[in-house]
Amino acid sequence: MVLRGGSDRPAIRSLSGDQWRVVLFCAVLLIYLVLTLGIVFKSPILTLDTHLAHMHFRRRFPTWRPVIFYYVMLGQRGPATLLFLPFFLWTAWRRRSTAPLVMLVTALVLLNLSVGVVKYAVGRLGPRAHESAHGAIAGAHDIFAGGDIYPSGHVSNTVVLYGLIALIVTRHRAIVGWAAVVLSVTVGLGTVFLDTHWFSDVIGGWLAGALVLVALPWVMPTTQRWADALELRLRRWWSARRARRRGRHAASPEALPGTPATRPRAGVGAGSQDRPATLS
Numbered sequence: 001m002v003l004r005g006g007s008d009r010p011a012i013r014s015l016s017g018d019q020w021r022v023v024l025f026c027a028v029l030l031i032y033l034v035l036t037l038g039i040v041f042k043s044p045i046l047t048l049d050t051h052l053a054h055m056h057f058r059r060r061f062p063t064w065r066p067v068i069f070y071y072v073m074l075g076q077r078g079p080a081t082l083l084f085l086p087f088f089l090w091t092a093w094r095r096r097s098t099a100p101l102v103m104l105v106t107a108l109v110l111l112n113l114s115v116g117v118v119k120y121a122v123g124r125l126g127p128r129a130h131e132s133a134h135g136a137i138a139g140a141h142d143i144f145a146g147g148d149i150y151p152s153g154h155v156s157n158t159v160v161l162y163g164l165i166a167l168i169v170t171r172h173r174a175i176v177g178w179a180a181v182v183l184s185v186t187v188g189l190g191t192v193f194l195d196t197h198w199f200s201d202v203i204g205g206w207l208a209g210a211l212v213l214v215a216l217p218w219v220m221p222t223t224q225r226w227a228d229a230l231e232l233r234l235r236r237w238w239s240a241r242r243a244r245r246r247g248r249h250a251a252s253p254e255a256l257p258g259t260p261a262t263r264p265r266a267g268v269g270a271g272s273q274d275r276p277a278t279l280s
Contacts, residue, residue: 025214032207039150039200040122042141049140049198053127057193068190075158075187081108084161091168098227100168103216106223107160110212115156118208124150127195140198151204152197155188159209167213184209 038045058065073079081104091100125147131137133145143150162180169176188202197205 021214021217025211028207028210028214032204032211035200035204035207036118036122036150039124039141039204040143045200045203046140049200050137052192052199053137053140053195056195058195061193065194068193072154072187072190072194072196074183075154075191077108077153077157080157080161084165087165088168098231099220099224102224102227103164103168103220106219107164107212107216110215110219111156111160111209114212115151115153115205115208118151118204119148119153122150123147124198124201126197126201131195140200149197150201151208152188152191152201153205154191154197155184155202155205156209156212158187159184159206160212163209163213 035045037043085104088100088104092098123144123146125133125142125145126149127137127140129147129149130140130142133142159180162176162183166173166177166180184206188197188205191197192199192202
């Protein structure tokens with residue numbers, strides 16, 4: 001879109017919605033890349049990770065540990081997805097559209113692929129695994145060690161799942177959006193409290209989840225076409241199956257008039273009903 005000024009002022013070009021999405025995606029991706037390089041090649045973020053791990057929050061506040069442990073399950077991919085799957089099913093039924101379910105499946109596939117590649121490429125150990133391996137937390141630069149802790153899957157799944165719910169709802173979207181933000185932040189901090197993740201793992205999870213949400217509108221048209229084609233095939237298959245069943249039923253001997261299966265048996269005619277039964 002172009003905004004025209006006066007005769008002495010040049011025209012100002014503003015960005016469209018899709019262009020803003022490209023800018024946002026590139027910015028988040030750049031921050032994500034810088035953070036990852038900072039973890040691999042050492043940076044001040046590792047000092048912050050080590051400092052927070054040395055706080056040992058779960059040992060200093062043991063009464064909070066069970067509560068936070070179950071709270072962060074809201075970010076666990078399996079339980080959280082099963083918990084909110086009825087909402088996506090109900091929304092798809094109410095709208096008479098497969099789009100909510102396709103959006104959920106597409107987002108989860110993108111999330112698993114993008115996060116999984118980085119996890120196994122970096123191979124970082126978490127605070128608890130690092131302490132078990134070394135006897136104490138000596139530093140947060142424990143990479144290429146067969147771990148899968150960076151970025152946080154808990155946090156990235158929280159961002160994507162509750163972000164999707166905020167995008168799908170039609171009422172109170174602002175409230176649901178802020179609730180998604182609060183859940184993403186608190187679940188991430190909860191994993192730091194439990195010594196499951198370094199703080200940079202949590203930041204990486206926020207960024208990875210945001211990338212999936214930003215990229216989703218670019219991928220959805222393709223996956224929706226695939227889903228529509230699959231639905232059409234299934235409908236045709238079901239219609240053909242029902243037609244074959246109706247054809248077999250119509251061609252069966254029992255369905256044809258005058259066949260031996262439908263003729264009166266000997267001795268069971270209309271007159272036989274008036275004759276009394278005799279004992280032999």
